[in-house]
Amino acid sequence: NAGVTQTPKFQVLKTGQSMTLQCAQDMNHEYMSWYRQDPGMGLRLIHYSVGAGITDQGEVPNGYNVSRSTTEDFPLRLLSAAPSQTSVYFCASSILAGGGYEQYFGPGTRLTVT
């Protein structure tokens, strides 16, 4: 199993551009999430999905869209990039284990918006 994969690893955008960060998992996990990580801020939840066709907002959803057409894929779309969206983005997928979900993270996408 490849686990959770993310593409691209690095990306530089100009303000106003749009792009999609890709995330895929091959573990048949129902639960998938997108986080952003900024220095000193920890991990903040952007959007999540409990299964194909179901998505919901997290703590910091503004400026981002998601969709979940298949169990495997959970892309994150930046509609009009802003410098405040410069961050490291992590996708995670989860199984239900021991009363909660233990999450498996992808390697991350490092995004710079100029």
Next chain:
Amino acid sequence: GQQVMQIPQYQHVQEGEDFTTYCNSSTTLSNIQWYKQRPGGHPVFLIQLVKSGEVKKQKRLTFQFGEAKKNSSLHITATQTTDVGTYFCAGRNSGYSTLTFGKGTMLLVSP
């Protein structure tokens, strides 16, 4: 909303010294998870605690969940340079709610 506070933010120890990071939630948690992130890497799941007062050990790492299920700690005995990284706690209000992460404790170990 739920808040998860983690202290200290940063700790620098000599190899062989012990290390502890503490996690406190503003609300009662159904479970708490711990993750480790190496510099430049991604968070890696370490453990999940579910029961009040639970204590789990992984080699030199000891994890505790408070009796009131509002706090947790991670203790590393005799640190090694391989322990370098940032340790995050993350709590859930219920089994199906989202995780709220603490801001992490960065551990630096000098040989």
